[in-house]
Amino acid sequence: MTTLPPTERRNPATADIDLLPTLDLLRAVNAADAEVPATVARALPVLAEAVDAAVAALRGGGRVHYAGAGSSGRYAVLDAAELAPTYGLEPGRFTAHLAGGAGALARAVEGAEDSEPDGRSALAEVEAGDVVLGLAASGRTPYVAGALAAARGAGATAVLVSCNPQAPLADLADLHICTDTGPEVVTGSTRMKAGSAQKLVLHSFSTAVMVRLGRTWSNLMTEVAATNAKLVGRKLTILTQATGADEETCRAALRATGGELKPALVVLLTGATPTAARVALRAADGVVRAALAELARRP
Template sequence: MSTSRSVRVTAPTERRNPRTLRIDQVTPLEALRLLNAEDATVPGAVAAVLPLLARVVEVTAERLRAGGRLHYFGAGTSGRTAVMDAAELIPTFSLPPGVVVAHHAGGPQALVQPVEGTEDDDALGAADAAGVTAADVAVGIAASGRTPYVAGALTAARAAGAFTVLVSSNPEAPLAHLADVHLGVDTGPEAIAGSTRLKAATAQKLVLNGLSTAVMVALGRTYSNLMVDVAASNEKLRGRLVTILMAATDLEEGPCAAALAASDGELKTALVCLLADCPPEEGRQRLAASGGRVGVAVAGQPA
């Protein structure tokens, strides 16, 4: 029997991967090696879009600095990845809730259980984007680059005047025309055809983590590579504040703990006080004048 009939392929992620055709015939260890080999190609694919991602970072930082917001829109795995990225910014960088907002097709229920049909609902995407304004950045995430929910959201966001971005694993994504920047990460066919929870999802996580982290750095929510805006919401993190001060200043625990206490537990204030040898009130004033950037505050320069 001939197996040469034509197959309609609509996205690179849905093609059969010639390197994993026998994945169901090998040992578990060999299957893992096949999966790992595919995973190893993702960072290089992401590296190819870094110049475009840098532009997104610049625009996003500028808009957040001016009071705008960053919105993510995705369905299924894409939406879950976006929700995770947005949620983790709150404790890691003390980012106020609502600055980075993840919209997941189907809402909270769809995080743990698929809600049929939501990804095909462009009207739902448009409705979820109703709060997007011209001050904002809207990022649609769709491995195939064609998800109707994302299409509806980007269309509405674009109409509102927002800066729009599409993150896909399809360099020829049908929705690319809706985005000011298309980050088409060429991850190729999945190890299991069409299973975009694999390489495509890994690429999405790398892109969103890179975007949000670089934006936080640009907004002064780190000092060097230290999380100086971390929210001390538990005992472990409260202990970490002193550890961060010690790493940033090369001082012993005692002076760092004393400075933190004198600064009412405000890590950045304590750090400026230690580095610039100033009292807490002056440290706060320096931080306010510098837009919260510790390095600028220590140098005594305005933002």
Template structure:
């Protein structure tokens, strides 16, 4: 496949042989099936996805470690993708702010074709290697982590971004549904999930997309946990932007500390709504002022603050 966008004219058609483009014999008669039979075939195919995702946990862990190192050093994580893959990257990045109160600049999503491509296909955007490279050149710096998202593992826009990122001494990850992708050796971490042929041939919004969503969920969640934005299994950096989330803060304090709802509400008020400060105060027995100071001395890490107050 050509890797650069032609300046004019129509691109030649290229026969793709990636696993995601092969026909699935189990769904060959899909259009002849009853609705229930059709859904059963789709469901059976979907059941395969968590199993194959489990096969790339070591690679995903390596990507998490790269991202944690980058963010602790003041760098960023970038997602570059096209079509479904790119939209999943946008979704993952966007959801980190309300869930973990992560700084907006930590995770940056780049979608071939720009924001309009969230809602409709942008012609030839994914085939433009130079556009991916140019976008990476504009925003990626040494020490960043760039995650390429491409179901086939060969999307030119994504490969262009990864190549430019390498030139800038960023660390690179490729997440795809093609374990035999030719670019596997060109990145620091290759995550090739073997989802096999789709129920609808080539429709990578199905199993391939589900696999990418699972990996991205696990990847970004693990990064947030490693950066101290979770205590036990509770979201302690949640932003209380509505009544439901304000109530969740009280629930988190009650479950994390064993204190009453009234006591939790009172300390949270004393902490000016800062959940971490209230949590450290309730767990340690220290006053709000001491709890806030301990958090400041431990880079806002609850476990670190509690260790300081216990020493």
């Protein structure tokens, strides 16, 4: 008999879940959810390797790709979509590939995950120097197998994100980020504990990559794209929080830099001209702390 992955096994702790009063049912779900952060914590050393590989790829002109099916793929699409407005990331640097295409975001296309050729095709443009994260809770999804095989074939770094310590796809990956969440509250419903673990991994991964690339100063966004009123206000708030200057001074700095947050921040922190701030930022690959250090060294 085929050995089931942990995510597909029955959970003895919830065998009577359909008999529980509503509050107790919710407590059972909550108790299971509370186990997830510890599983992610155990995977952090490997996750750190994946972050460093992605930072090197992006600094070298490469790209990061997510590939997944079902819930895993949807989480990947959501995570990648947030990076442009939050960190000003250029289009195409982080790309999510979902089995079944865009239509699978709102409607399940369950058969799409069974096609290894589709996974290979989705990653046909991957190049050496890129990083590919394949997400599969069970660690055996054919679509993800195809994506990882394409990554390996192109000389890219292949990373598997799974909840199965014995994942068959681990052999196709250079790194295996494993969060062993065990059986679900409802058997096989991997949008639950497994899905929560994958979301935590993705959020941690992409956030750490952006921080390492200098897309923050301290814990403040420095390349937020002001595409709506809320984000326009956030730019001003960030400047006041970072510098202690009043709002009018921060508005003036933004006007002087054409609305660009990073140069405005450097101007306010150092007293440099907008031109000098931009020159220092270019020399520092856009990293604010490095630009500040460079300006501090100048006579």
